[in-house]
Ligand SMILES: O=C(O)CCC(=O)C(=O)O
């Protein structure tokens with residue numbers, strides 16, 4: 028018979044090693060007591076954690092991790108993580124922390140390396156207490172590695188020698204789980220069902236709420252709450268290193284209280300940055316069935332072999348590639364496709380500092396959108412800018428003949444600044460005031476002439492003012508590269524999202540989706556013939572119905588004439604972004620009705 032809850036184990040018990048090994052191969056975790064950490068220190072950590080999360084949001088936002096680059100430290104607001112299949116936001120906010128690396132650390136600049144972001148002004152005591160706590164937790168982690176190795180009947184330093192190399196990557200976090208809100212239906216999970224991807228997890232918490240799924244019975248079971256106890260569990264990497272002997276358990280957590288915050292401080296203790304992922308030399312005795320091991324591994328994000336061919340840093344790089352899109356460009360992790368899937372858990376994108384002129388502008392633009400949160404709609408915010416910037420970067424790389432560094436810089440800066448004077452939000456701006464103001468703070472862009480050069484490119488972006496026209500200054504000098512920001516921006520207006528937005532807009536306004544005059548194209552060619560350039564030129568902001576809007580505007584935005592775009596990347600992406608629009612027109616052509624179910628299916 029299996030126990031109904033994960034065990035509570037005393038580290039001072041003479042049988043601790045075998046009890047821990049047994050817990051790791053049945054439940055994948057346990058609660059550790061008599062671990063040697065000072066209770067007063069743990070209480071202080073929790074009290075200071077509460078003080079941090081009780082700070083007003085504007086103060087916490089000062090420490091937002093998006094402002095701190097690849098070191099991946101700082102405040103994570105609500106909505107920054109989604110663990111339940113990516114749909115729902117986790118009901119928690121957090122503070123991401125790490126080892127306090129000195130300013131001359133050789134790995135500074137790599138993801139996770141750097142100094143912590145503590146609220147030193149508001150809570151001066153926090154830093155020292157947390158740094159001490161991290162030191163003690165790391166020592167406890169080291170000790171656990173020796174216990175685990177002994178439990179696996181290996182020499183006690185096996186894991187430290189080969190996996191953590193006496194220098195584990197540690198990723199401590201503090202989370203505050205929102206109280207359950209009565210008006211919301213169902214339970215709000217602070218973190219949905221998941222397994223931890225690293226080596227070993229140690230959690231300090233102030234309240235119950237964590238559940239493990241029993242690996243055999245698949246039942247969800249509450250982990251006992253023991254004040255000052257440290258909950259420990261196996262991560263996916265350790266599961267793989269032990270060939271499935273130690274189980275990385277599925278678990279989830281929520282706040283059971285409707286009035287109090289639940290604090291939880293998971294301390295992720297991982298292999299060293301440079302460790303090779305090599306399975307431990309264990310006898311082939313599996314305690315878990317092969318089928319169950321395979322099923323479990325298939326559910327994790329790990330795709331590499333544990334045969335020494337992959338370094339932990341590569342694994343982590345692929346894993347966090349979508350959190351650090353700039354630091355780890357696609358080309359660097361593409362070949363790691365087989366290593367691990369990108370993380371879906373972290374949805375916040377961390378910008379990485381860049382000393383170039385465009386890099387400096389980007390930092391100021393991040394700050395700009397941060398300061399105007401609430402005033403500017405999210406769909407027009409930093410996420411949009413980042414995507415346009417990415418398209419512009421790729422278009423610059425694809426450009427033939429290659430652009431000079433000055434031209435590339437103008438394109439990238441214009442892509443970053445093209446919306447900061449959006450007349451929807453700043454109707455009084457007539458001379459790109461925000462763009463100029465931002466540039467005036469950046470060395471290399473302070474002269475009027477340089478600012479005018481950027482503003483020229485921005486002025487070509489607006490769809491209503493420019494349509495697909497080629498400005499005389501562009502045509503005369505064959506300077507089609509100046510249209511890159513325009514077409515990079517337009518890629519973001521169409522595709523699936525464009526179809527869905529246009530549909531929602533028409534529904535909200537109670538406008539017709541089609542009319543008796545709507546044409547019925549039978550082939551893709553027919554669709555493009557119907558979208559005549561003249562129609563776009565005549566369009567003044569009003570369309571008769573949703574499908575008319577496709578022919579008036581969207582199809583022209585989606586696929587501008589190649590002799591205007593003149594850039595292989597932008598053309599290729601434009602072609603892809605027109606697919607759904609054409610499909611809606613063709614479905615109409617076949618049936619004479621707008622296929623609303625198809626459009627709605629694009630929303631997911
Ligand atoms: O809050 C907890 O108790 C668990 C947190 C957790 O599982 C995680 O952050 O990975």
Ligand SMILES: [Fe+2]
Pocket residue numbers: 221222223228278
């Ligand atoms: Fe977890």
